[in-house]
Amino acid sequence: MSSTQASVVLVTADCGQVPDHLTALVVPNPPAAFEKVVQKYGFQPTPAVPGIHPTAVVAEPDFGGSTGISIGAHAVVEAGVRLGNNVIIGAGCYVGHNVEIGEGTRLYPNVTVQEACQIGRRVTIHSNTVIGADGFGYEFVNGEHRKVRQTGIVQIDDDVEIGAGTTIDRARFGRTWIGQGTKIDNQVQVAHNVVVGKHCVIVAPSASAAASRSATTS
Incomplete structure (x- = not known):
């Protein structure tokens, strides 16, 4: 984790020490939470037009x-x-x-x-x-x-x-x-x-x- 270039990480409550340069967001399920982030801010395919x-x-x-x-x-x-x-x-x-x-x-x-x-x-x-x-x-x-x-x-x-x-x-x-x-x-x-x-x-x-x-x- 210390080598990551991210500024924010998603972690569970039982996560150990987080480096000082990172902001930790505590969530129950990091993969599921990250999927929500991707859905909001990631690539969005062009929707089909009826x-x-x-x-x-x-x-x-x-x-x-x-x-x-x-x-x-x-x-x-x-x-x-x-x-x-x-x-x-x-x-x-x-x-x-x-x-x-x-x-x-x-x-x-x-x-x-x-x-x-x-x-x-x-x-x-x-x-x-x-x-x-x-x-x-x-x-x-x-x-x-x-x-x-x-x-x-x-x-x-x-x-x-x-x-x-x-x-x-x-x-x-x-x-x-x-x-x-x-x-x-x-x-x-x-x-x-x-x-x-x-x-x-x-x-x-x-x-x-x-x-x-x-x-x-x-």
């Missing part, structure tokens, strides 16, 4: 009367998409036919969500992530690899956050399922029919094989 950018291509712009929706420049939203209130779809995103996205969810720029996938409420998906690409399924027939059709979906439950450059494949049948509250780091691969439980943490770089399961808080 509305559809003129360059976006949106097949059915009503969305059942949902409000507060923001769709950025050059995004594509296909027919049959259902969006909840206050959904944010960033610039360059692609949202496929019949996708469902719940209230308060945010897709950062260049996210792809393929057909029929289901995304819950308050989900955050960072840039260059792909949800619902085909699972990697082949059979070796007559001396060559024959693709096995992937007919399932990806289901992402409420309050999930998915890092940049992550890929979550659609199921061969049924669903690839990410449970409520799970946090997935950047550059993670989740294969077809994988089930991830509630409140798991998956750290990059890692991959989950087809049909594997992760328990809660793994």
Whole structure:
């Protein structure tokens, strides 16, 4: 602490001697208190503006009367998409036919969500992530690899956050399922029919094989 260039430090009541050149603020939880300081005085991202950018291509712009929706420049939203209130779809995103996205969810720029996938409420998906690409399924027939059709979906439950450059494949049948509250780091691969439980943490770089399961808080 003596070498810090800060003028104020956040400490708990049981902290030892604080150097004379520092002002100590006693708080119950220094990390939580510092987070409040950052929220007040740190970098503030530009808030999304509700509305559809003129360059976006949106097949059915009503969305059942949902409000507060923001769709950025050059995004594509296909027919049959259902969006909840206050959904944010960033610039360059692609949202496929019949996708469902719940209230308060945010897709950062260049996210792809393929057909029929289901995304819950308050989900955050960072840039260059792909949800619902085909699972990697082949059979070796007559001396060559024959693709096995992937007919399932990806289901992402409420309050999930998915890092940049992550890929979550659609199921061969049924669903690839990410449970409520799970946090997935950047550059993670989740294969077809994988089930991830509630409140798991998956750290990059890692991959989950087809049909594997992760328990809660793994």
